[in-house]
Amino acid sequence: MTAPMINARDIDFLLYELFDSESLCNRQRYQDHDRTTFNEVINTAKQIADKHFLPIRNKLDNQQPTFDGKKVHLIKELKPALDALQESGIPSATADYEFNGMQLPPIIANVAGAYLTIAGGTALGYSMLTTANANLLQAHGSKELIEKWVKPLREGRYAGTMAMTEPGAGSGLADLTTTAIKSEDDSYKITGNKIFISGGDHDLNENIVHLVLARIKGAPKGTKGISLFVVPKFLVSDDGSIGKQNDVALAGLFHKMGGRAQTSTALSFGEKGGAVGYLVGEENKGLQYMFHMMNEARVMVGSGAAAIAVGGFQYSLDYANNRPQGRLPSCKDPHSPMVNIIEHADIKRMLLAQKAYAEGALALVLLGSQLSDDEKTAETDEAKAHAHTLLDFLTPIIKTWPSEYGPKANDFAIQVLGGHGYINEHPVEMFYRDNRLNPIHEGTTCIQSLDLLARKVPMNNMLGYKAILAEFTKTIAAGNAEPSLAAYANQLAEALTTLNKTTDFLLKAMGTENIDLVLANSVQYLSMFGHIVISWIWLKQAVIASAALKEELHINEQQFYRGKLQAMQYFYRYELPQINHWSLLLTTLDDTTYQMNTDWF
Amino acid sequence: MTAPMINARDIDFLLYELFDSESLCNRQRYQDHDRTTFNEVINTAKQIADKHFLPIRNKLDNQQPTFDGKKVHLIKELKPALDALQESGIPSATADYEFNGMQLPPIIANVAGAYLTIAGGTALGYSMLTTANANLLQAHGSKELIEKWVKPLREGRYAGTMAMTEPGAGSGLADLTTTAIKSEDDSYKITGNKIFISGGDHDLNENIVHLVLARIKGAPKGTKGISLFVVPKFLVSDDGSIGKQNDVALAGLFHKMGGRAQTSTALSFGEKGGAVGYLVGEENKGLQYMFHMMNEARVMVGSGAAAIAVGGFQYSLDYANNRPQGRLPSCKDPHSPMVNIIEHADIKRMLLAQKAYAEGALALVLLGSQLSDDEKTAETDEAKAHAHTLLDFLTPIIKTWPSEYGPKANDFAIQVLGGHGYINEHPVEMFYRDNRLNPIHEGTTCIQSLDLLARKVPMNNMLGYKAILAEFTKTIAAGNAEPSLAAYANQLAEALTTLNKTTDFLLKAMGTENIDLVLANSVQYLSMFGHIVISWIWLKQAVIASAALKEELHINEQQFYRGKLQAMQYFYRYELPQINHWSLLLTTLDDTTYQMNTDWF
Structure with missing residues (x-):
């Protein structure tokens, strides 16, 4: 495996020539940082990717999670890898110091994430979803909820999920039917079925915090009657000790074409009378909260798609540089030595297309991260508003373009390798499968x-x-x-x-x-x-x-x-x-x- | 599984309105046939597909062949399915009566094959490769070779393979290095390594007949020094009894993204001194013989790609007709009932694209089959020559267009199903994986x-x-x-x-x-x-x-x-x-x- 995951020179180019990320250190939030600390974090991510995830990438893909009717089984190498990641602090890289974060700019975290995604694929999802879950709760939850749930999520003791999709409501969230009924103690009883819940069940963490969209009895129809709830796998006492299992059951695992490192689950809430849930923010504003983080999630999807495109490009480039085969059309002498396939015009075309797609997509998603930063930390209110306007407008493109052209790049990576691209000795066919989810989830x-x-x-x-x-x-x-x-x-x-x-x-x-x-x-x-x-x-x-x-x-x-x-x-x-x-x-x-x-x- | 594999009305349209296949019955070769017998054969194929292959399609994909170091293991349901197919006579549908064939027109056999391919995927490859192998031997082998090998191949007792690709020679056959040395008894000792050999080892048949490209010692470099050999897995005595194992070893199985029903093997010839091989036709003409059948194989690849595109189209069409989700943009009332997704313009676009690609590709490959028939059985020499000219010219397009646009059709099938298209409860993600090989093999x-x-x-x-x-x-x-x-x-x-x-x-x-x-x-x-x-x-x-x-x-x-x-x-x-x-x-x-x-x- 001599192929680099990413061309490090391109990262330098994007960060320090295209986006001038070094100037971010002038902002108060980032005053402790400089180019050296940025690069150190990226390097740490690269090292974790190299050491902990690359060696198990193939195994994570081949031995997808199984469910024996009682428990989910994951390969045993996954937990140490995720623990190493958690220990590095990278999952909370952008969070405030007071929440154990490193207060790093999102654009730097995005680059770190690209290395991890190429090596770890959806295994990173366990960590990324947990971070996203914590971010949402922190933005919209009560002090009490934050105290109880965000802290263990940030520490990696709990995992987080987002439970939106239902068997009858995929793209059309307006039609979801999971219900919530208020109990006397101000908690709610949640009843309903959710599908395609990533990381919905596993033993990697002490507890799993599901953020569940549901309709409070009597709420209006459509999108205006949807509320958001914290529904934990295990109830937690006020002293923080784990209590009994909540009324959330794993109904089954989905077997996906790609992204196999992460469980995709069907969850059944309230089969025994109702799962205990805690309202986040106000009633009927659930979709609004979810959308707040959905924009973040959409940039994240685009980022994953771009990273996988880059990974496939670099791998097929390395292969083309080292695989002798055939001769140029102008050469008619069978005694002449074969050329490396990178010399063939059509191989160059497929590599150039990948470069144009992958590096273009990577630049776009880094712009997205930078804008999401600027809307909060830019020097002036005007600059913040401008960044917000641009990001809001560009989000569908930042989500979609890499998701559509990332798989096309991976398609070319397979073709560059020929028959070798079709077998799992090489990762390009996995990239192709993994990337195919991206035009579907978080909004088709x-x-x-x-x-x-x-x-x-x-x-x-x-x-x-x-x-x-x-x-x-x-x-x-x-x-x-x-x-x-x-x-x-x-x-x-x-x-x-x-x-x-x-x-x-x-x-x-x-x-x-x-x-x-x-x-x-x-x-x-x-x-x-x-x-x-x-x-x-x-x-x-x-x-x-x-x-x-x-x-x-x-x-x-x-x-x-x-x-x-x-x-x-x-x-x-x-x-x-x-x-x-x-x-x-x-x-x-x-x-x-x-x-x-x-x-x- | 209510979706039809193919729209039967379209088959009638293509055969009897577009290509006027009924008129073939005026040709002497087909005088015993009429539209009824054509349709009976197609119907038999459909029934075998329905009864024997559809029920195991998912299992064939999920439980790919394994190799324990000694033997290859396939799911036990495969052999009875292949036996039923063999018993129907369809594998030899186009062969002469004297070789146990039905003397059916290739265009009819192609339609029969489409049903089987949609249901059985590459499981059909065991049978199709055997037929192709027998056809080649019959066309270019000596009487002796035909007697000894073609008969049991036609009877389904032996299986056949084509062994061309080597680790250092994929697209560039000119550089292959497997060698052949003449023995005293006029057989040859074959030494070398072959990869990506479909059906290269298994226990489905009494014996496996490998057609191996190799270079006789002293032969010219490049494509002009390649000869073709029969190299059986087991040697066979003159009385037809199976003898000892030949010097052919299974070096390993490849794990492919798709087409998992069929083993893809690395074979090692001559590790113990040389595998016994028998020259087919003349020395140094091997590539010519292989190319003769490669044109057939290229039409076959296009046909498979078209069939899988049709299968995905019909499946996603059925899904879209039955899946309620969302409302049209013009409808703002959340109380109104959901529409079936087929009502959405973009779903219609993705279905129309599939219809245009899949039915267009199917028509093209049937044209290919008809031309391959006409070049042999058309009424006049002029018509035969004309058909030959057209087929020869169109072959790269018949191979490539369905192979490039079939996967695109399957991509849309996945997108129509959304998240459901990404999981293996539905076959569209398998179609997408299976079809991806087609732009690669038999000439990229x-x-x-x-x-x-x-x-x-x-x-x-x-x-x-x-x-x-x-x-x-x-x-x-x-x-x-x-x-x-x-x-x-x-x-x-x-x-x-x-x-x-x-x-x-x-x-x-x-x-x-x-x-x-x-x-x-x-x-x-x-x-x-x-x-x-x-x-x-x-x-x-x-x-x-x-x-x-x-x-x-x-x-x-x-x-x-x-x-x-x-x-x-x-x-x-x-x-x-x-x-x-x-x-x-x-x-x-x-x-x-x-x-x-x-x-x-």
């Missing part, structure tokens, strides 16, 4: 596209749309200032014209045409916007690379920047032009799918 | 694209190219004659102009530019040609559907034909326009990948 691609087109674009008089367009325009100006990039800057400017024209058309149509028809191609709109965002991010990288190449550089540095320019060129030549076709479908209100009668299939 | 997509652009297009003064263009032109004329189809016929005519312009450009460039650069985007050329072929096939279907709709029809029939028209429309609106982008890359000789320096990654 279609859900994200409706969020973008029907909500985010028109919202606040197009505030978010205008804000991101202004960013594009700045980068176009920078690109135009560099003669070798002017053609690409112009191409992006043309793409913006197309985007504006398409958007104007659709917004007008929303007022005059059948809304179901106008939104029928929303996924194409998201595809178009996503490709433009990634083109913008690549142009930003190219501006930096071009400037760097004007200096005297070590050959390795020259090669690195040249690679950035070539990947940008790949994206502009092979990918960006597709938006014209998507725009055409949108601006003609193509009704092929809308008019398709369900009886005609 | 890149290999096929080089075959098309560098060989098939210029060959024989562009005979094949001109022949298929003439077919397109006929269908355009038929489309133009129907006013409701004229726009699509024009769109296809424009696509042909683009294709001709692109092809002319490339052929000229081959004479003047660096050949490695000219071929750098060969995959884009194959993509373009493939999309045009599928557009042509859809227009052919639309012409028939439009004519049918002029008659008075039962409502079900009307709906069926409307669906055909809408799927055609989908392909023309959403897919065909992509060729313009591919053409641009080709006609500008885009050098992005070619110029990418391997050190820049």
